[in-house]
Amino acid sequence: MILTQCAACAAPLGRSLGKKCGRCSTRYCGPECQKQHWEAGGHDRRCKPIKKAGGAEQYNANKRYAEAVSVAVEECADDTKGQTCYICTQALHWKTKEGLVRGCSCRGTAGFVHVSCLAEQAKILVAEAEENNLDRQAIASRLDRWRVCGLCKQEFHGVVFCALGWACWKTYCGRSENDWIRGASMTALGTGLYMTFSYADALTAFEGDLAMMQRIRAPEFMMQSQKTNVANCYDYLGRKDEALVIRREIYAWRRINLGFSNDLTQTAALNVSHSLIESGRIPEAKSICYEVIGALPPNALTSFNMLRLRQKLAWAEFDDGNLREAQAMYEDLERSTLRVLGPAHPLTQGVKTYLKVTRSRRAAATLPAFGQNSDSDAPGPGEDRPRRE
Numbered sequence: 001m002i003l004t005q006c007a008a009c010a011a012p013l014g015r016s017l018g019k020k021c022g023r024c025s026t027r028y029c030g031p032e033c034q035k036q037h038w039e040a041g042g043h044d045r046r047c048k049p050i051k052k053a054g055g056a057e058q059y060n061a062n063k064r065y066a067e068a069v070s071v072a073v074e075e076c077a078d079d080t081k082g083q084t085c086y087i088c089t090q091a092l093h094w095k096t097k098e099g100l101v102r103g104c105s106c107r108g109t110a111g112f113v114h115v116s117c118l119a120e121q122a123k124i125l126v127a128e129a130e131e132n133n134l135d136r137q138a139i140a141s142r143l144d145r146w147r148v149c150g151l152c153k154q155e156f157h158g159v160v161f162c163a164l165g166w167a168c169w170k171t172y173c174g175r176s177e178n179d180w181i182r183g184a185s186m187t188a189l190g191t192g193l194y195m196t197f198s199y200a201d202a203l204t205a206f207e208g209d210l211a212m213m214q215r216i217r218a219p220e221f222m223m224q225s226q227k228t229n230v231a232n233c234y235d236y237l238g239r240k241d242e243a244l245v246i247r248r249e250i251y252a253w254r255r256i257n258l259g260f261s262n263d264l265t266q267t268a269a270l271n272v273s274h275s276l277i278e279s280g281r282i283p284e285a286k287s288i289c290y291e292v293i294g295a296l297p298p299n300a301l302t303s304f305n306m307l308r309l310r311q312k313l314a315w316a317e318f319d320d321g322n323l324r325e326a327q328a329m330y331e332d333l334e335r336s337t338l339r340v341l342g343p344a345h346p347l348t349q350g351v352k353t354y355l356k357v358t359r360s361r362r363a364a365a366t367l368p369a370f371g372q373n374s375d376s377d378a379p380g381p382g383e384d385r386p387r388r389e
Contacts (some may be wrong), residue, residue: 003060004204008033008041024050025057051319054174063168068163068192069115073099080112086118086151103160104149105342111151115160119167122146124323126181127284128205136180143181146188156348158195178216182208190229203233221257224250225264235275244279249274251288260295266305282320285386289313302340304347307333311351320355323362330355 006012006029019028024047028034037043040145053059080100084091092099093114102111122145129139146168165188172185188245190205206229213223225281231246251268258265269292276285289312293301300306312331334355337348 003027003057004208006033007043007056008037008062021047021056023047024059025055026050036166057173058170061166061376065163065166065170068159068166069098072101072103072163073158074117076101076103083109083112085112085114085117086110087113087121093117094363101160101163103156103158104341105152105154105345106149107152107342107344114131115163115167117147118164119171121150122164122168123171127228135302139181141186143184143188146185147191151346154341154345162196162198163194165189178350183212187226194229194232197236199236201231203230203237206230206233220253224253228267231271235278240275243276244272247275260292261300262263263305265304266292266303266309270305270309270312273309273316277312277316277319282316286313286316286320302336304341307337307340307347310336311347311354314354318358323358323365327355327358327362330358 003026005011005027006013007026008028008128011029011033013027013029019031019034020026021028021034021043026037026043026047028037038047050056050059053062077099079102083100085093085100088094093116096114096116098114098116100112101115102113104111107227123143125142125145126139129142146162148163155161169189170183172179172182175182186205186209190202190209191200193205206226210226210230213226227246231243231250234240234243234246247268251265251272254262254265254268260266260269269288273285273288276282276288282287289309291308293313294307296306301310310329310333314326314333317323317329318326330351334348334351337345337351341348343349
């Protein structure tokens with residue numbers, strides 16, 4: 001399904017358009033491209049190996065997985081030097097000879113691992129749940145291990161998540177199209193691609209699963225998660241008006257039907273506020289953020305979704321010119337992200353960056369004009385003096 005281009009000319013293909021190789025299911029836009037690819041494109045040599053690997057989709061997944069693991073290991077090389085895998089206790093994987101990665105919120109000497117070990121662990125957990133005929137909710141909790149660290153309980157991020165996404169997809173892509181675990185693996189892959197800024201590829205995965213859900217007439221609440229993912233990709237691909245329409249619709253539905261304490265409602269609030277800020281609708285964005293944050297108790301404001309929503313609110317206050325409020329929010333958020341996610345997490349790093357920018361902007365805004373008495377610009381009651389960076 002992820003193979004949506006002609007193997008010969010790269011023309012975009014729909015889900016049923018075109019022609020497939022009868023042996024390995026490689027896709028083409030027509031018989032001319034298939035013939036050309038066989039005679040001059042090298043498919044005559046690759047057809048049998050592709051079939052042996054399980055078909056074109058499986059072959060592609062295996063190849064892309066190996067590439068993604070290589071990228072993740074290389075990016076993590078400095079951090080993992082001299083460490084061993086907490087699962088197999090080896091520095092190099094016994095079978096694949098791959099190096100270590102760490103892309104979660106583990107600290108110190110914890111969290112070093114092989115992508116292959118994480119994949120095997122998740123695969124075994126899901127297989128056990130299916131063999132024991134556990135319900136869908138129980139299986140879904142096992143599927144979380146494809147994206148969540150078993151030690152720190154936080155999501156993986158960046159190239160490590162992308163490698164695990166390809167691992168998940170290559171594990172389940174051979175299942176039937178209406179198998180919900182196959183759909184979940186497509187979402188895992190799309191999320192991994194999204195987190196490495198491959199938005200066009202991520203959109204292919206998300207739209208593919210959404211099309212399948214629409215064909216089998218899945219309930220609306222199930223399709224909304226994939227609609228959210230599609231809208232996120234639209235946003236980064238410059239299709240912002242389309243993204244905002246989808247996000248408004250989803251937030252309105254979840255606000256009424258699920259309530260503010262639900263993670264899905266919080267995700268919808270996060271996404272629609274982002275679109276509103278980017279389109280200049282700052283008051284509406286702030287209203288939504290304050291609505292959700294104000295409806296929750298303090299101990300619920302440090303979940304990952306709420307940390308991100310608080311970041312959006314601080315951003316909105318900054319864009320609205322309320323620098324004092326924005327700085328206070330970023331300072332509070334910095335303490336929360338350091339405690340919950342650790343200093344190396346991308347969200348913590350982003351908060352630190354925006355806090356620095358906000359402090360600098362406040363400092364510049366309160367500097368006296370040339371020749372002006374600085375006492376006239378003294379801070380008001382309760383205001384800290386601006387910090388010079």
